[in-house]
Amino acid sequence: MLLVLGWWAVSASGGTFYLPTPGEVAATFAETWFSQRLLDDVLPSLARLLAGYVLATLLGVGLGVPIGLSPRLRATAEPVLEFFRAIPPPILVPLVMLLAGIDNAMKVLVIVSGCVWPILLNTVEGVRALDEVLSDTCRMYGVRGLSRLRRFTLRGASPQIMAGLRQALSIGIILMVISEMFASSSGLGFTIVLFQRQFQIAEMWSGIVLLGLLGFALSVLFRWLERRVLSWYYGRGGERA
Amino acid sequence: MSGLPRWAHGAVGLAVMLGVMEAVPRLGLVDRRFLPPASEILATLARELATAELWLALGETMRGWAIGLAIAFCAAVVLGVIIGTVPGLRAATHSTVEFLRPIPSVALIPLATLLFGASLGSTLLLVVYASFWQVLIQVLYGVADVDRVAYDTARSYGLSAWSRVRHLIWPTALPYVMTGLRLAAAVAFILAVTAELVIGGPGLGLSIQVAQSSGAVSTVYALVVLAGLVGIAVNSAVRLLERRVLAWHPSVRSEVPA
Amino acid sequence: MLEVTGLKKVYQAPGRSVEALRDLTFRVDAAELVCVVGPSGCGKTTLLRCVAGLLPATAGTVRVSGEPVKGPPPSMAVVFQEYGRSLFPWMTVWQNVELPLQEKKVPREERRRRVAESLEAVGLAEAASAHPWQLSGGMQQRVAIARAAAYEPKVLLMDEPFAAVDAQTRADLEDLILRLWRDLEVTTLFVTHDIDEAVYLGQRVIVLSSSPTVVMEDLKIDLPPQRDQLTTRSLPRFAELRGHVYAQIQRARGVREAGPAEQEAR
Incomplete structure (x- = not known):
């Protein structure tokens, strides 16, 4: 609330060209986004984000589990993984454009290529740190194969996996926007840049607000999911990383 | 693990990756116009490293990174300590912080473009915004971690606000501050490159964009590799700093087996 | 039911090897409850993990109902510390x-x-x-x-299960184990560092030396089969047996101090 008041105070007193009042932006927001744009720009963006995020999760967890379970594989893969994680994800955009063109597949691929590393590395870490006594317990009581993976390995590593997923979510949003700013004819990122180029300032601000709301909503959603998945972990007094 | 030391496994891993990146284009699995062999990428990198332009671009990027990080760090520490210690302020700002924090920093790209155009200013705006929250959140955690009894003791002995901050709050919050700095340094580097790439401020990001639009494919790859190496350097430098600064701190000391 | 023959375990690390178990031979008959005690650091947990099939032995065999143990056998259950x-x-x-x-x-x-x-x-x-x-x-x-x-399970292994609970709870749990053991007629190997507990629970007590470990004594506990915390523990025979085991363990400690070099095999 403080925030909106502050904004209003600054914009009303300053009255600059670049900073419209909250009232203007709210009005523009409604007419800009509650329209065909919702279907043409917002939903496709979200669909690409979701597709990339899900693929990155499958890939990251799928590769992270075997790497985490084998010390030798881990030692071999670690420097390579550290290198890929250190590359700022947005610069993968021009690279992936080279490889995959500028269509939907490219944007999904960009999101995957940025999101997969934190998920992968956190999964490796989580699987590595699984409790040995629990692991012995599984062996003694004949819990093996898929059942062991589902009931022990993934559950035990889930706090770290969730931490990786949280990092990946913010990277995913960034990449969603950037890949659209770069090469696109639709999508949130594209539309906001278009408004800016045409000096439609109020519309541009409404886009920024929309992105903010989106980021906020996704983080709330994620926290809700995290609480459900990790209720045992918080209950036990596990740290909130 | 079989006899080999750990680093040898890592070296094998790197060699395998290079081998695959060499083989895939040479065998024609991917068109080498889009993915040049690893040897070509590394050769290009070596050639680029000999040019002044590259070092200038790298210098620009690191300047944006360092200035942005410094501004964000100082602002976040000062604000964090004030918000954390002044009674009531924490609660009053909570919702604002919780709302602003998850806003993706790239949402500010159009604004930065409008205000500053393709210059250091727009890079700084993004870098500062993104890294500010990382530090602020950690500082708030750190200040909240100050022992109540110790705080009341300090008050009852009439320590001034300034000495309370200096002798009590700062040492307690320091490990959190360093964590924040570590996260912020990585984020700041990402945003510095991103801003250059998208808005076109001078630096590594712009060089990549230029190389890509002029079709110099192996240069794009070489610069991406360079960015990865710089990223690793940034991470290890901050980690080293963290260990130095916190060498006396129990949270670090307890990690080292006696 | 459970036979351990010539069990030996040497831990291999780069540049050195540590002999934890040297030569252990003992057996536990069907529906018997046998306690294993030894000085701290004598490889009790190593022994239990070998018996459970969680850790491959360097030499020797473990058999359950005549079958050699290669991995965790399906007829066995473990309660960990x-x-x-x-x-x-x-x-x-x-x-x-x-x-x-x-x-x-x-x-x-x-x-x-x-x-x-x-x-x-x-x-x-x-x-x-x-x-x-x-x-x-x-x-x-x-x-x-x-x-x-x-x-x-046919065989129940317990690895110092009560080492980390308070004394009152411990007494309750000991009686719980005795009751379950009688009701289920399960062959039980109970590892502990507590001499009182071993004598109170066991039909036999196996005393281990310090590492590298051998069996020092296989002692029959000739106390009445019905046991309870108050009367059993105040029997003169209980005190005698406890004293005997205590002396053995003291001797084991002495042996270790005499020859520490033995711990590291070349």
Whole structure:
């Protein structure tokens, strides 16, 4: 609330060209986004984000589990993984454009290529740190194969996996926007840049607000999911990383 | 693990990756116009490293990174300590912080473009915004971690606000501050490159964009590799700093087996 | 039922090897309860992990009903010392007890009956839907015991199960073990560092030397079969046996101090 008041105070007193009042932006927001744009720009963006995020999760967890379970594989893969994680994800955009063109597949691929590393590395870490006594317990009581993976390995590593997923979510949003700013004819990122180029300032601000709301909503959603998945972990007094 | 030391496994891993990146284009699995062999990428990198332009671009990027990080760090520490210690302020700002924090920093790209155009200013705006929250959140955690009894003791002995901050709050919050700095340094580097790439401020990001639009494919790859190496350097430098600064701190000391 | 013959375990690390178990031979007959005691650091846990098939032995064999143990045998259950780490924190008490039975493909009805019965037996029927971390340490160990009992093993191994619970709880749990052992007629190997506990629980007590470990004595406990905390522990014979084991362990410590170089084989 403080925030909106502050904004209003600054914009009303300053009255600059670049900073419209909250009232203007709210009005523009409604007419800009509650329209065909919702279907043409917002939903496709979200669909690409979701597709990339899900693929990155499958890939990251799928590769992270075997790497985490084998010390030798881990030692071999670690420097390579550290290198890929250190590359700022947005610069993968021009690279992936080279490889995959500028269509939907490219944007999904960009999101995957940025999101997969934190998920992968956190999964490796989580699987590595699984409790040995629990692991012995599984062996003694004949819990093996898929059942062991589902009931022990993934559950035990889930706090770290969730931490990786949280990092990946913010990277995913960034990449969603950037890949659209770069090469696109639709999508949130594209539309906001278009408004800016045409000096439609109020519309541009409404886009920024929309992105903010989106980021906020996704983080709330994620926290809700995290609480459900990790209720045992918080209950036990596990740290909130 | 079989006899080999750990680093040898890592070296094998790197060699395998290079081998695959060499083989895939040479065998024609991917068109080498889009993915040049690893040897070509590394050769290009070596050639680029000999040019002044590259070092200038790298210098620009690191300047944006360092200035942005410094501004964000100082602002976040000062604000964090004030918000954390002044009674009531924490609660009053909570919702604002919780709302602003998850806003993706790239949402500010159009604004930065409008205000500053393709210059250091727009890079700084993004870098500062993104890294500010990382530090602020950690500082708030750190200040909240100050022992109540110790705080009341300090008050009852009439320590001034300034000495309370200096002798009590700062040492307690320091490990959190360093964590924040570590996260912020990585984020700041990402945003510095991103801003250059998208808005076109001078630096590594712009060089990549230029190389890509002029079709110099192996240069794009070489610069991406360079960015990865710089990223690793940034991470290890901050980690080293963290260990130095916190060498006396129990949270670090307890990690080292006696 | 359980035969250990010439068991030897040498840990190999780069540049050095440590001989933990030198030569262990003993047997546990069907439906017998045998306690293993030894000075601290004598490789009790190593022994138990070898017997359980969790750790491959360097030499020697472990047989259950005549079958050599290569991996964890399906007829065996273990209760670990670290109760906090041997229960799945993301499952309820009920699910923890039920999981091994699901893996054994026990039909649903029978599974429910066995879980309910064993939780009843350890006095935790009320806590079935709680999560382990909501229970006290002693209660958590009861869940682990219930899980082992519901599994209906032929051989039950216990690795210092009460080392980390308080004295009062410990006495209760000891009597619980005696009761379950009698009801289920399960062959039990109980590893402990507590001499009193070993003498109180065991029909026999095997005393180990310090590392590298050999069997120092295989002692028959000729106390009346019906035991309880008050009368059994105040019998003169109990004190004699305890004194005897105590002296043996002191001797084992002396041996170790005389020849520390032996611990590291070349």
